[in-house]
Amino acid sequence: MLRVIEPVELKAEQEASLKRPPMKYTSLARALFKAMDLAYGPATILPKVRLLEILARIPYQAWETRQYALLSTRFKNPEDVERATRIVHWGREAQDNEFWHLLVIEDKMRADGMRESWFRESVMPRAACFKYVWFSRLLARLDIRRAFYLNAEFEDHAEHTYMKFVQDHPELETMKVESAEAQRMGPFESWADVFRRIALDERDHMNNSLRFCGMEDRIVPYLHEKKVG
Ligand SMILES: [Fe+2]
Numbered sequence: 001m002l003r004v005i006e007p008v009e010l011k012a013e014q015e016a017s018l019k020r021p022p023m024k025y026t027s028l029a030r031a032l033f034k035a036m037d038l039a040y041g042p043a044t045i046l047p048k049v050r051l052l053e054i055l056a057r058i059p060y061q062a063w064e065t066r067q068y069a070l071l072s073t074r075f076k077n078p079e080d081v082e083r084a085t086r087i088v089h090w091g092r093e094a095q096d097n098e099f100w101h102l103l104v105i106e107d108k109m110r111a112d113g114m115r116e117s118w119f120r121e122s123v124m125p126r127a128a129c130f131k132y133v134w135f136s137r138l139l140a141r142l143d144i145r146r147a148f149y150l151n152a153e154f155e156d157h158a159e160h161t162y163m164k165f166v167q168d169h170p171e172l173e174t175m176k177v178e179s180a181e182a183q184r185m186g187p188f189e190s191w192a193d194v195f196r197r198i199a200l201d202e203r204d205h206m207n208n209s210l211r212f213c214g215m216e217d218r219i220v221p222y223l224h225e226k227k228v229g
């Protein structure tokens with residue numbers, strides 16, 4: 001399930017994302033969104049997004065660890081091996097992609113000269129990671145399907161958040177991308193396109209989460225896939 005960057009029409013996809021209503025989030029997802037809003041305020045700002053990207057890799061890491069633990073006893077069952085292997089491969093690929101998001105946001109903050117307080121820079125990410133690691137491990141152990149669905153909710157929220165961020169910041173449309181890290185997945189003509197690409201990555205993550213929940217009917221296709229279909 002390697003992620004292939006299609007020559008998608010990023011602006012058209014942005015319109016499609018903004019037209020699509022968000023999922024009906026569960027109370028657990030809403031509580032976690034609320035916690036972020038209480039810490040950073042309701043507006044989408046880069047420091048808030050950076051913390052979300054730090055946290056975004058954690059569930060994938062928890063699933064990978066959990067699946068390997070299961071394989072210690074289930075390696076004789078080919079179906080279990082196949083499913084666990086697929087989850088591990090997807091988790092690794094998604095982690096790498098989320099890490100790219102994190103590096104890109106960091107580059108953008110540096111380019112903008114944004115500086116955070118020591119508390120927000122050092123204490124808050126560590127505290128949030130500590131709690132979220134244990135929460136994700138527990139959920140992966142108790143109910144992996146619920147873990148996938150919660151992740152689908154987060155990714156849907158992230159896609160909408162990034163697309164709205166671009167809409168609310170038209171200056172990004174003409175802002176050149178000097179970041180070599182961002183251009184590694186490009187070429188991108190503007191920061192608006194970088195954030196649109198990140199938003200679509202989040203959609204990919206949501207779709208894969210739904211796939212592993214057995215909810216293929218809720219997958220959101222790209223516009224060019226709809227035309228082919
Ligand atoms: Fe991300």
Ligand SMILES: [Fe+2]
Nearest residue numbers: 056155202205
């Ligand atoms: Fe994501």
